Amino acid sequence: MTIATPTTDPLELQVALQQRADYIPIEDLSQETSEAGDLFQKVFRELINRGLRTLVGPRGCGKTHLMRYTWLQCRNTMTRPFAVFVSFNRYFRLEPLLSSQAGALEQFHSWVLARTILSILDSANEWQPKLSVADLLPDGLSPTELQTFVNRVERSVPPDTDSALVGRALSIDLVQKLASATRERAERKHTILLMDDAALTLTPDYLVEFLDIVRSLKTVDLAPKASVYPGTTEMSPRFHEGQDSIAVPVWLSVEDPAYEKVIDGIARARVRTFDQIPDDAKATLRFAAFGIPRAYLTMLDEFGRGGFASTQQGVSRIIQHHLDARVGEFRSLGTKVPKLDSLVVAGEAVLEAMAKEIKTANDVSASRDLRQLTYGVVESDLTPIVERMFRLLIEAGLVYDNGTVKHGTPERIYRRYIPHAALLISIRALGGGTAGGSLRQTIDAIARKSEKHPVRKGLQRAVPNLDLSQLSFSLPKCAACGTTRITDSQRFCHHCGQMLVEASTFAKCLDTRIDDVPGLSDWQRNQITQFLPAYRTLRDFLAKQDPAADLLTVRGFGRQRTTKIVDVLNGFVDEYLS
Structure with a gap:
């Protein structure tokens, strides 16, 4: 078996993979994209149609890549719509405004519109043939003034007279008219507005405002498409999934018949040394990537760098490192959104319990040359708070929602969940045995056909030490300074001294x-x-x-x-x- 050796060539280090799609030069995007699989084609069709859509999936599943690829295809094909790609990944720079300026939401509103207008101008400038549309802006608004306004807001600089005038001049109607006029000059039938990094999960106040803007921008010839997360994106009271928008899943299941073809197609397009990596390593890392292309590319890159004694040691180390990173990201949700902290703690316990139950089930499945990956939860057990917990696991990429299945009576409708493949590998839920089993055993187990039915053990029985009926949000923060309380019996904020809402009062409210x-x-x-x-x-x-x-x-x-x-x-x- 081939053993990877460390990379020493400076040129190799210089061109080492940067896996985020944001950093792929736009002209290289086509040759670094695999179009294999029904999921890719379905998402692409949804992105170019006239409807308002939200792309839903965890980080690394390909939302940004698909949006940028769609922009490029639209630019190069006359029969497709005019496309605008705009990223809102700097929204966190506006977070201090919420506590320092009274008009933070108004500034955020104007910032979103300004960035959108600048992206329309950029798209027109990069179109083929190039379009000049700056003359379509009203008097008092120029690209330079808009960029200056955006820069000041992102630096939390209080608005001066000029920037205040720019902010007041921005409106939904202005964006719609500019998009329509630009589309006409491009001789396209409609415009798609690809709004990346739209899940402003760290600032829920901004998120509500942002989704209202998305809904308001929609017209007959302007179709916004926004990327969101499955667990922490809380919808606006005026933005309704299924009514205003249709959610489009972007995550590929490891159970998909075309999984190997799709994920290897992506890697072959992005990893220059793909064919030199041992097949056993690729098979295991491909499965451990759990349908997240960025994860597979990162693990292949790490394997190519070498520094381990054998292929098995390298694969095991890489998978464990990847799993630790995913669990760490999941735990960080409780820090980013404090009210979700208790759900995060419960979610990790449920994840581990499901994986152990699947390990036990595979001891039986292996004797029939089958594999078990799925845990079935009775739908009646999925109270709103338990379902929210699962959505957080899905957002972190630790659990895949494989839909529902019915076994006879309505009481036997199960929601099927697949725990992260890297976790199943790490506890040897596939291939049997304990730590130290061979890589070949794992690969053989991965190659087996899946069981028809999921593990059907009551969720509460799987986690006897956790009372899911008492699952709730974490205690509220201090209303005066926002500091999280230390204990549930705390009466005064340990940071500012203000009286706190009693824990019993919070529970009574809920x-x-x-x-x-x-x-x-x-x-x-x-x-x-x-x-x-x-x-x-x-x-x-x-x-x-x-x-x-x-x-x-x-x-x-x-x-x-x-x-x-x-x-x-x-x-x-x-x-x-x-």
């Missing part, structure tokens, strides 16, 4: 029945009880990422009424805890 919330009519309460039986308390309501989408399914609930109900429920929580 346990308030929706029937008891003032401001709702008897008819509204009855409709919610009849059509949304899972919405019993405010805890259930707050656990949902997009509660408005559920409310819209209730007979008689239109957009206005739904928005009012969401505002009433959120307003009650805010007042209760103030």
Whole structure:
């Protein structure tokens, strides 16, 4: 078996892979893209159509790459729409404005529109043939003034007279008119607005505002496409998945029949030394990548650098390093969004329990030359808060949602989840045995056909030390300074000294029945009880990422009424805890 040797050539180090799609030169994107697989073609079709779409998937699954590739294909093909790619990955620079300036949301609104206009101008300038559209801007707005405005906002510099004038001149209508006029000069039938890094999860106030902008920008000939995350992206009360937008999954399943072809096609296009890597290493790392192209490319790159005694040692070390990084990223969600901390802790315990159950099941499956990858959770166990926990695991790329399956009666409808393949490999859930088993055993196990049915053990039985019925959000932060409390019995903030909402008060608020919330009519309460039986308390309501989408399914609930109900429920929580 070939053993990798360390890379020593300075040129090799210089051209070492930068796996993020943001850094691939646009003219190199076509030759570094694999178009294999139904998923790629489906997402591409959704990106170029006239509908508002959200691309959903964890980091590294290819959202940015697909958007940039789509932009390039549109530029090079006359029958496709005019395309604009705009990244909002600098939104975190505006976070200090929330605490330092009263008009932070207004500045954010203007910043989004300014970046969008600059991207329209950039797309026109890079189009073939090149388009000159700066003359379409109204008096008082030039590319230089717009860029100066963006730079000042991103540096948290208070607006001066000129930047304030620029901010006031920006509007949704201006962006729509500019996009339409540019499209006409490009002689295309409609425009797609590819909005990357749109999941502003660290600043939920901005996220609500951003999704309102996305919804408002949609016209007959302007179709926004925004990339979001599965777990922490909380929808605006006025932005509804399934109504305003359709979610498009971007994550490829390891159970997909074309998995090997698709993932190897990507690697072959991006990794120059792909054919020199041992087949056993590629097979194991491909499976451990768990459908995330960036993960596979990174692990192949690490393997190519060498520094290990054998292929087996190198593969094991790389997979464990990758798994540790994914778990670390998942744990960081609790730090980034403190209210989710308890869900993160519970999620890690559930993940480990599912993997152990699958390991046990594979001891039986192996005797039938089959493999087991999937854990089935009875849908009745997926309360809103438990489902939110699973969505966080999905966002971190640690669990894949493989859809639902029905086994007979309605009580036996299961949601199928696949724990991360790297975790299954690390605990030897595939191939049997304990640590130290051979790489060949693992590869043989990966190659087997999958069991028809998932492991069907009650989730609570798998994690007996964790009471899922008591799962809830973490305690609230200090309303005065935002510091997270240390204990649930703490009465005063240890940072600023302000009195805190008592833990029992917080729990009491969450346990308030929706029937008891003032401001709702008897008819509204009855409709919610009849059509949304899972919405019993405010805890259930707050656990949902997009509660408005559920409310819209209730007979008689239109957009206005739904928005009012969401505002009433959120307003009650805010007042209760103030």
